[in-house]
Amino acid sequence: MNLLETINEPAQLRKLARTQLTPLADELRQYLLESVSKTGGHLSSNLGTVELTIALHYVFNTPHDRIVWDVGHQTYSHKILTGRRERMHTLRQFDGISGFPKRDESEYDTFGTAHSSTSISAALGMAQAAKIKGEHRHAIAVIGDGSMTAGMAFEALNNAGVQEDINLLVVLNDNDMSISPPVGALNRYLARLMSGQFYAAAKNVGKSVLPGPVRELAKRLEEHAKGMVVPATMFEEFGFNYIGPIDGHDLESLIPTLENIKKLKGPQFLHVVTKKGQGYKLAEAEPILYHGTGKFNPTEGIIAPTKAGKVTYTEVFGNWLCDMAAADKRLVGITPAMREGSGMVRFEQQYPERYFDVGIAEQHSVTFAGGLATEGLKPVVAIYSTFLQRAYDQLIHDIALQNLDVVFALDRAGLVGADGATHAGNYDMSYLRCIPNMVVMAASDENECRRMLTTGFHYPGPAAVRYPRGAGIGAAIEKELTSIEIGKGEIKRRGTGVAILAFGSMVAPSVAAAEGLNATVANMRFVKPLDVELVKQLARDHDYFVTVEEGSVMGGAGAAVAEALAAEGIVKPLLMLGLPDKFIDHGDPAALLAGVGLDAAGIAASIRQRFGAAVPRLVVNNS
Ligand SMILES: Cc1ncc(C[n+]2csc(CCOP(=O)(O)OP(=O)(O)O)c2C)c(N)n1
Ligand SMILES: CC(=O)[C@@H](O)[C@H](O)COP(=O)(O)O
Ligand SMILES: [Mg+2]
Numbered sequence: 001m002n003l004l005e006t007i008n009e010p011a012q013l014r015k016l017a018r019t020q021l022t023p024l025a026d027e028l029r030q031y032l033l034e035s036v037s038k039t040g041g042h043l044s045s046n047l048g049t050v051e052l053t054i055a056l057h058y059v060f061n062t063p064h065d066r067i068v069w070d071v072g073h074q075t076y077s078h079k080i081l082t083g084r085r086e087r088m089h090t091l092r093q094f095d096g097i098s099g100f101p102k103r104d105e106s107e108y109d110t111f112g113t114a115h116s117s118t119s120i121s122a123a124l125g126m127a128q129a130a131k132i133k134g135e136h137r138h139a140i141a142v143i144g145d146g147s148m149t150a151g152m153a154f155e156a157l158n159n160a161g162v163q164e165d166i167n168l169l170v171v172l173n174d175n176d177m178s179i180s181p182p183v184g185a186l187n188r189y190l191a192r193l194m195s196g197q198f199y200a201a202a203k204n205v206g207k208s209v210l211p212g213p214v215r216e217l218a219k220r221l222e223e224h225a226k227g228m229v230v231p232a233t234m235f236e237e238f239g240f241n242y243i244g245p246i247d248g249h250d251l252e253s254l255i256p257t258l259e260n261i262k263k264l265k266g267p268q269f270l271h272v273v274t275k276k277g278q279g280y281k282l283a284e285a286e287p288i289l290y291h292g293t294g295k296f297n298p299t300e301g302i303i304a305p306t307k308a309g310k311v312t313y314t315e316v317f318g319n320w321l322c323d324m325a326a327a328d329k330r331l332v333g334i335t336p337a338m339r340e341g342s343g344m345v346r347f348e349q350q351y352p353e354r355y356f357d358v359g360i361a362e363q364h365s366v367t368f369a370g371g372l373a374t375e376g377l378k379p380v381v382a383i384y385s386t387f388l389q390r391a392y393d394q395l396i397h398d399i400a401l402q403n404l405d406v407v408f409a410l411d412r413a414g415l416v417g418a419d420g421a422t423h424a425g426n427y428d429m430s431y432l433r434c435i436p437n438m439v440v441m442a443a444s445d446e447n448e449c450r451r452m453l454t455t456g457f458h459y460p461g462p463a464a465v466r467y468p469r470g471a472g473i474g475a476a477i478e479k480e481l482t483s484i485e486i487g488k489g490e491i492k493r494r495g496t497g498v499a500i501l502a503f504g505s506m507v508a509p510s511v512a513a514a515e516g517l518n519a520t521v522a523n524m525r526f527v528k529p530l531d532v533e534l535v536k537q538l539a540r541d542h543d544y545f546v547t548v549e550e551g552s553v554m555g556g557a558g559a560a561v562a563e564a565l566a567a568e569g570i571v572k573p574l575l576m577l578g579l580p581d582k583f584i585d586h587g588d589p590a591a592l593l594a595g596v597g598l599d600a601a602g603i604a605a606s607i608r609q610r611f612g613a614a615v616p617r618l619v620v621n622n623s
Contacts, residue, residue, distance in 0.1 A: 146178030161239025385425025442504030
């Protein structure tokens with residue numbers, strides 16, 4: 001039996017001799033690689049945190065001492081060492097373990113993460129709670145250099161830095177990568193800190209916690225640095241005791257340093273340097289490619305698909321962005337650290353001076369777009385639906401209220417699958433349509449997505465286009481940049497009795513469901529402004545209404561139709577189908593949609609169930 005198989009909880013890890021930890025790290029790294037190559041998942045960030053994870057669980061008394069993992073995409077080693085090794089084959093699958101820490105999955109998952117930059121706030125809360133309750137407990141936030149670029153991280157540093165007597169440790173995992181290369185002044189600052197490699201050694205800071213050999217070096221450097229004015233690090237200016245940078249793969253550095261820090265009071269900040277993809281040459285060479293992987297053969301690595309599959313909505317957006325940029329030099333493209341995920345690699349290559357990766361800073365990305373718009377440029381903010389949630393006030397206060405001309409390209413709208421509830425873009429129709437001046441569009445296929453982006457671009461105010469993760473339905477995509485008349489839906493299928501008012505990705509399954517019901521299907525296209533004339537016409541010609549949306553049914557597109565009927569004084573039996581008022585965990589997206597009745601069979605069954613008695617033919621055609 002190898003060492004890893006003997007570890008089913010950190011208490012067993014802590015019984016190992018220090019000399020056993022490096023062989024354990026080797027086994028763990030191999031296990032990770034083999035497991036993720038079979039399931040897919042976040043690989044390079046996990047390969048880079050093997051030693052750090054072992055060291056933290058070895059030195060601290062987890063779960064009594066709390067570890068909060070920022071984003072949490074790097075917690076596979078943590079999960080393996082905390083009793084979930086045998087479940088790793090279920091990673092990110094329906095009923096399987098999550099790709100992120102989840103409180104209801106393990107007591108060692110002290111805080112649910114996945115949206116970045118929350119760890120310091122949560123750990124500070126835990127540290128303060130321990131102080132208030134008189135409990136001796138360490139709270140540790142592990143945050144990456146990319147996640148440090150979000151304002152929320154600095155809000156927490158600012159608040160923590162003046163709380164001298166708390167037991168808080170922030171570990172900055174600095175691998176000089178976000179998903180793509182990191183951006184901004186913080187990255188340059190960290191590089192300076194790292195280039196001043198023995199900066200910590202030269203200063204009288206943290207010397208007491210650096211392990212022996214480095215301590216000797218510190219003494220010599222201190223002699224050399226005598227009289228030099230060595231500025232405090234930014235983190236010390238925030239009130240933290242800064243230690244580092246140290247090698248985050250060297251257990252002989254990590255463990256004694258952490259053991260020494262453990263004895264210190266007040267906010268501590270340990271800067272570790274790691275390599276994203278460490279230990280697997282292909283991932284070391286291409287940390288972006290191996291950030292989030294599908295299944296692959298670890299010997300050959302990830303092989304690019306030979307034949308072009310169906311075009312994804314992300315590709316539709318990326319192609320549109322370049323085409324529209326060619327047509328209008330006022331276009332500028334903005335991403336909050338999701339260049340690859342949002343399909344902007346080619347746009348950056350072709351229009352580098354009009355491309356802005358602002359870091360993991362969604363709030364800033366929106367208001368930055370507002371500033372650009374006030375000067376007559378036409379910003380396009382490419383942002384996952386779920387991540388726009390972080391910039392809601394900026395959307396209302398800085399953009400819509402001033403009616404600024406900004407396009408929001410909302411990728412990953414609806415269920416996303418493997419990333420689960422934290423990344424599902426379920427709420428944008430609900431949270432956008434209540435904002436004055438907003439135009440909100442839901443694309444039913446790839447070509448309509450292109451046309452809606454063009455429509456939004458020409459609309460002289462804030463416009464959002466939502467589209468799902470992954471491939472479309474295989475619709476032919478025009479080359480032109482044509483618009484759609486604002487607020488106009490279309491009839492996709494004419495039938496009788498039942499009118500299905502479908503939005504976005506639900507148009508195709510609604511048309512399929514309608515076949516057996518001979519129902520009418522409208523592609524509503526606009527959540528806002530709703531095509532009220534079409535609603536009234538359908539109400540005149542049909543006895544029963546159904547709305548279908550891949551979004552929260554609470555306050556979503558269906559609610560817009562209900563409000564329109566009420567406003568027009570039209571009383572009509574109305575069935576509203578959409579995502580239920582609960583969080584939907586990870587799994588296969590199509591299976592998840594079927595699970596909530598949003599595939600063709602589910603839509604038809606819901607209609608028969610609700611209206612079958614009133615419309616017997618609905619029951620008869622049980623096709
Ligand atoms: C609010 C938010 N925006 C964007 C993302 C997408 N995202 C996930 S990981 C990541 C990069 C994180 O970089 P870093 O913190 O340095 O961790 P590393 O992957 O380097 O270990 C990003 C942008 C997210 N999870 N949350
Ligand atoms: C961890 C994280 O938030 C991102 O890596 C996210 O998982 C990307 O999602 P997509 O795979 O849909 O681009
Ligand atoms: Mg990083």
